[in-house]
Amino acid sequence: MNFLNIEDEMKYFQKMFLLRKEIENYLYEEGYLNIEPSIFEGYDEFTGINSRINRKSTVKLLDNNSEILILAPDITTGIVNKFLPRWEYGKKLKIFYYGKTYKHNGIGIKENREMGVEIIGEKNQNTDQYILSTAKQIISRYSNDFLLEIGNSKFLKGIMQSCSFNKEEYDNVMNLLYSKNRQDLKDYLSNLPFKNAMSTLLNILDLEGTFDEIKEQVEGLYLNELMQQGVEELSKIDNYMKNITDKVTYDLSMVSELSYYDGIIFRGYIKGSNKEIIKGGRYDSFTEQYGYKIPAIGFTVELDELIKVLDKEEQR
Amino acid sequence: MSLTIAIPKGRLGTQAIEMLKSAGVGESIDEKSRKLVFKDENRNLNFILLKNSDVITYVENGIADMGISGKDMIMENSADIYERYKMNIGRCKMSVAGIKGKRVFNDDTIIKVATKFPETAKKYFNGKGQKIKIIKLNGSIELAPILGLSDVIVDIVETGNTLKANGLEVFEDMYNISAMIISNKISYKFKRKEIKEIIELIRKEDTE
Structure with missing residues (x-):
């Protein structure tokens, strides 16, 4: 953020301070505990886990052993790396943090403020619902024109497993899904050996909207066990969400830049903003690299974007 | 809405x-x-x-x-x-073209590519393992190989008439547009x- 005069800059900082405090107070009262995230990550470690991340966009530096470090482009990765090596069985953490992420955006280094929430070590039906209700509480505090979008990465993972694509094919399909390009997806798949799950993959871009609409569309499509599981989990979520808000939409083709999600994924939008305000999901399998699978779910709130939206609404 | x-x-x-x-x-x-x-x-x-x-x-x-x-x-x-x-x-194609009969393509040397689409050209040749040097132009791309500015061009080809009129030919189609x-x-x-x-x-x- 650049300001012409000091007064505007001070105003902005006070607003950011109050916004942060408001959300932090809410989370603390909800029983989340605060931690301070580290801003450094190992380059190889990070890109190894998050293979879809744009490597060029990471901000690199060297430590005194000439190891390459990066400024965190994502904070959850660091939190898992921090706690999991010392994890004790049966432990449960419910945490929040304020932190900054860094990326090259072509012009310079983009610094991004975010607030994050994680629940690690607990998983029952209520955990997913609880974290979604926390997300909803935060976003609905700042706008009535919000929308929560929910997907489940198990569905796509199930398809990809059955299709057994190689790395190149997998990346190409993911990119076509990322831009929701139906015709090119169809053309591309028609050149590959046919697998049952491809028939569902061809229709996946229709699997969006209300959950009832999706249920109708899914009817008759090929589903393996993992895909079935994904749909069932969403069905339970939908039953719960119906009680707390009608501003929910579902998308089974949701693709995330961070590849560690494993289960429910979700985003929160506010009308008039051109970026996600909230993004998150379940990432159980992310913890497997430490030798055991610890359930984990969380999300981040994009504070810079949220304050822009609030400013816009104020001016109106 | x-x-x-x-x-x-x-x-x-x-x-x-x-x-x-x-x-x-x-x-x-x-x-x-x-x-x-x-x-x-x-x-x-x-x-x-x-x-x-x-x-x-x-x-x-x-x-x-x-x-x-x-x-x-x-x-x-x-x-x-x-x-x-x-x-x-x-509908058209994005193609690699150059002077008729002078296909330097797939050579061991670094080829010079004149184009309005530097990013697309880089990605394409990178995928083929061909080393290139990009020369960014804004129009009349066909002139570049004729006047010796580049070895080949990457451009949009509809009928191929402009290429033909300038003594060029398509070496390879890259993408359908x-x-x-x-x-x-x-x-x-x-x-x-x-x-x-x-x-x-x-x-x-x-x-x-």
């Missing part, structure tokens, strides 16, 4: 506007006037006429909810947008029904 649609000026836009009009949308659009914004009050639509290469910028930044743009522009900008429908208009209906990602979440309705209208007019 109002919807803003970005339309490129030029041949692609003219064809698109014809389609919209025969679907009964955008009666008020008058390409010959100097106006750049038109409204369809009945359907609550705004149309903005833009330079071809700016459509993506307006859509990506959410000023326009959706728009019509060539696939060449989308690839070059690697824009973060949805590509919702590939149209039958604006056509017009795409694109949409802003967040607009699509909030206005999915409206956006899909417009796409459906155009799709019906687009069947050849």
Whole structure:
């Protein structure tokens, strides 16, 4: 953020301070505990886990052993790396943090403020619902024109497993899904050996909207066990969400830049903003690299974007 | 809910506007006037006429909810947008061409490539393992190999007549290009029904 005069800059900082405090107070009262995230990550470690991340966009530096470090482009990765090596069985953490992420955006280094929430070590039906209700509480505090979008990465993972694509094919399909390009997806798949799950993959871009609409569309499509599981989990979520808000939409083709999600994924939008305000999901399998699978779910709130939206609404 | 649609000026836009009009949308659009914004009050639509290469910028930044743009522009900008429908208009190819009979392609040396599409060309040759040096031009690309500025060109080829008239030939086709209906990602979440309705209208007019 650049300001012409000091007064505007001070105003902005006070607003950011109050916004942060408001959300932090809410989370603390909800029983989340605060931690301070580290801003450094190992380059190889990070890109190894998050293979879809744009490597060029990471901000690199060297430590005194000439190891390459990066400024965190994502904070959850660091939190898992921090706690999991010392994890004790049966432990449960419910945490929040304020932190900054860094990326090259072509012009310079983009610094991004975010607030994050994680629940690690607990998983029952209520955990997913609880974290979604926390997300909803935060976003609905700042706008009535919000929308929560929910997907489940198990569905796509199930398809990809059955299709057994190689790395190149997998990346190409993911990119076509990322831009929701139906015709090119169809053309591309028609050149590959046919697998049952491809028939569902061809229709996946229709699997969006209300959950009832999706249920109708899914009817008759090929589903393996993992895909079935994904749909069932969403069905339970939908039953719960119906009680707390009608501003929910579902998308089974949701693709995330961070590849560690494993289960429910979700985003929160506010009308008039051109970026996600909230993004998150379940990432159980992310913890497997430490030798055991610890359930984990969380999300981040994009504070810079949220304050822009609030400013816009104020001016109106 | 109002919807803003970005339309490129030029041949692609003219064809698109014809389609919209025969679907009964955008009666008020008058390409010959100097106006750049038109409204369809009945359907609550705004149309903005833009330079071809700016459509993506307006859509990506959410000023326009959706728009019509060539696939060449989308690839070059690697824009973060949805590509919702590939149209039958604006069909052509992006190809590698050079002086007839002088195919330096796949040589061991670094070849010089003149093009309006540096990013797309880099990605393509990178995928083939061919080392290149990009020379960015803005027009009359065909001149570059003739005058010795580059070894080959990467450009849009429709009929191949311009190439032929200048003593060039296509060495290799890279990508099929056509017009795409694109949409802003967040607009699509909030206005999915409206956006899909417009796409459906155009799709019906687009069947050849």
